[in-house]
Structures are given as C-alpha cells and as structure tokens.
Amino acid sequence: MAAFPFEIKAVEGKARTGVLKTPRGDIRTPAFMPVGTAATVKAMTVDQVKATGADIILGNTYHLMLRPSAERVARLGGLHKFMRWDKPILTDSGGFQVMSLSGISKLTEEAVTFSSHVDGSKHVLTPERSIEIQADLLGSDIVMQLDECVAWPAEEARARKGMELSARWARRSKDAFGTRDTQALFGIQQGSTFEALRRESSDRLREIGFDGYAIGGLAVGEGHEAMCEVLDYAPGLLPEDRPRYLMGVGKPIDLVEAVARGVDMFDCVLPTRSGRHGQAWTWDGPINLKNAKYAEDESPLDPDSDCPASRDYSKAYLRHLFKAEEILGQVLLSWHNIAFFQALTAAMRAAIAEGRFERFRREFRARHLSQ
Numbered sequence: 001m002a003a004f005p006f007e008i009k010a011v012e013g014k015a016r017t018g019v020l021k022t023p024r025g026d027i028r029t030p031a032f033m034p035v036g037t038a039a040t041v042k043a044m045t046v047d048q049v050k051a052t053g054a055d056i057i058l059g060n061t062y063h064l065m066l067r068p069s070a071e072r073v074a075r076l077g078g079l080h081k082f083m084r085w086d087k088p089i090l091t092d093s094g095g096f097q098v099m100s101l102s103g104i105s106k107l108t109e110e111a112v113t114f115s116s117h118v119d120g121s122k123h124v125l126t127p128e129r130s131i132e133i134q135a136d137l138l139g140s141d142i143v144m145q146l147d148e149c150v151a152w153p154a155e156e157a158r159a160r161k162g163m164e165l166s167a168r169w170a171r172r173s174k175d176a177f178g179t180r181d182t183q184a185l186f187g188i189q190q191g192s193t194f195e196a197l198r199r200e201s202s203d204r205l206r207e208i209g210f211d212g213y214a215i216g217g218l219a220v221g222e223g224h225e226a227m228c229e230v231l232d233y234a235p236g237l238l239p240e241d242r243p244r245y246l247m248g249v250g251k252p253i254d255l256v257e258a259v260a261r262g263v264d265m266f267d268c269v270l271p272t273r274s275g276r277h278g279q280a281w282t283w284d285g286p287i288n289l290k291n292a293k294y295a296e297d298e299s300p301l302d303p304d305s306d307c308p309a310s311r312d313y314s315k316a317y318l319r320h321l322f323k324a325e326e327i328l329g330q331v332l333l334s335w336h337n338i339a340f341f342q343a344l345t346a347a348m349r350a351a352i353a354e355g356r357f358e359r360f361r362r363e364f365r366a367r368h369l370s371q
C-alpha cells in the first residue's frame, strides 16, 4: 500500500497535473519546492513562504547533521516544530552535499565518510544512518535514499559503477525504512547520460518499490539541451502512477520543458540564491535590478501578483536597496522569486487541467526567452 496516494487529475501529452496527499497536507503537482537547507528558506519567514503558495519545502540532512546536529533537532521536537513549518518537508539524503560541499570524503560500499565543512569533525553516512536522521530525528515527510550522484561528464563504466552502488543503497534504504506508513521513501534514478543505465536503474528501483521516484544525476553542469535529451526518455522509465521528482532543477524554462516530458516535482536554490544577488525572475525573463536603467523605474516587478514583494515595491526602490546593500533587498527579492516560481507551477497546473499546456509552453517560451 503506497503511503501517500497520488491522484493524477489530468494529462496532456506527457505532462500531468495531480495531488500527492500526505498526512501533513496535499502537494499540488507540478510542484516547486523551495530549498530550506539549514532549517530556513534563506531570508524568508515560514509565513512568507506559505503566502507564496508553496505546499512543501526541502531540508538538508548534510547541513543539519553538522549543525545543530540531528539529535539536537530531535530533542527540540523535530524539524517541523524547530522551524515552525507544519506542512510537508522533503529531505535529501546528504550524499550529494557531501560530494559538493565537504572537504575530504571517502566513498565505499558501506558508507560515505567525510569531514565537516563547518568544524572539520569526522562524520559517517550510511544508507541506514541517513534514513535514521531523516525519518526518526528530523521527522521529514518524504525521505530520499542515499545515492551517489556521479559528476558530469562521466565515462559509461564510471556511470555504471555509480548507478549500481546507488541501486544497492536503494535496497538498503528500503530495508532500513521498513513499513512506515506516515512517511514516504523515494528512490533515485541514476545513470548519467546513458539510456541503458537509466533503464537498468529504473528497473531495479521498480523491483524494490518506492512511494515516489527521483531523477538524479542531472543539473550537474550538463546544460539545458543535454538535460532535455535525457528527459526525453528518463521520466517514462519510471512508474507512471507515482510522483517523479527532478532533483536540483531549475530555471523557469527548465521547469516548463521538464513538465512537458512528464516530471511532477522540482527543487532549486536559484530563486533564493539569485534573489540575494539582485536577479528578479519575471514572465519576461530574468532582470538584474542593479542595472542603472531601473534607477527611476516606478513600476513594480509584477502588478498582477498577490505577493506584496512583487506588487507593492518599485524597481527603483529595490535597486536602491541592493546598491545600499540593505538586507531588505535580499528579503523582498527572495520573496518575489519564490512567489514567481509558485505562480509558474500554478499556471502549468491550470494549463494542463484545461488541456492548453502546449499553448502555454509556446507562449511562455516566446515571452520569457525574448529578452
């Protein structure tokens, strides 16, 4: 019995819109999940995040196990209580962050061992330990298996080794997760840019059985075209009646093109990270508010938005805040960008439900990529 019912409401081509029902609330798909790495969506309060329409946020095993430690979060009541977010949380398993953030790390059949980028202390992550941190100590609603994300570009032999290790860790993760039914476990498809490897990965994950399936190993520098080439076949290798989560993606155009290829869930640091540097995402494409042309532009970022950061502040004021290095600039632009990504996924849900997604996709590309 799948822990979380996934109801697909409408389909247009490969695009789907639906609802993933969890004990802590429904997740409308296609869904964009704001990244809350260290128990905060950077520069935003949970009330602002909720106001944007986000149904779920992401937490990070790697960061929280190093600081304040998973045991401390558990003693403080778990991640939801700690950060005052009472809707669903998905946590990553930590392996990806070890490879991209920590200093010395060692990968064996048994575990990933690494030294903390915070204080140099030594840590060990096994599939079993990652499940314990995510499910028992942080208390997340959607748990990710521990996997190995092979760097791009990869030789086929190297990509096979990583895919096979991830498949063995998928089995160990499922065994450690057990028969919990108030939390969900997602497997992660690997195989780099090789169709045969991704097919084998998908078959092994399907055999084990998961509540949802992630597409890993992308958004690692391959670029939009190469990613779309993999997405032309990768989502379809996974069970069509369960959610498909494309990890680490992406720019607005990436989301639209991935939804068109059958992806349901997304996460990316782009809206908050670019917001902190003065980049605003809009229906007409990205703009850099530090540009002199906005110095006396009294228009807001989006007058039709219900988000105060998008509707109530002039570009001139936002530019001033960034030039003056005022914290409020980072707060307002993070808020606007997250609201824009939520508005984009809401527009795609409506378009698919009304059978006009292809028109939406065509019009979005024409307007957003016009620059």
Ligand SMILES: Cc1ccc(CCc2c3nc[nH]c3cc3c(=O)[nH]c(N)nc23)cc1
Binding pocket: 035, 036, 037, 058, 059, 060, 091, 092, 093, 094, 095, 096, 144, 147, 148, 149, 188, 215, 216, 217, 218, 219, 220, 247, 248, 249, 267
């Ligand atoms: C809080 C949080 C931040 C980031 C993530 C996703 C991080 C992420 C990737 N980001 C870009 N490409 C990625 C690939 C993988 C991958 O193959 N496996 C895993 N476990 N995570 C990935 C999850 C949670």
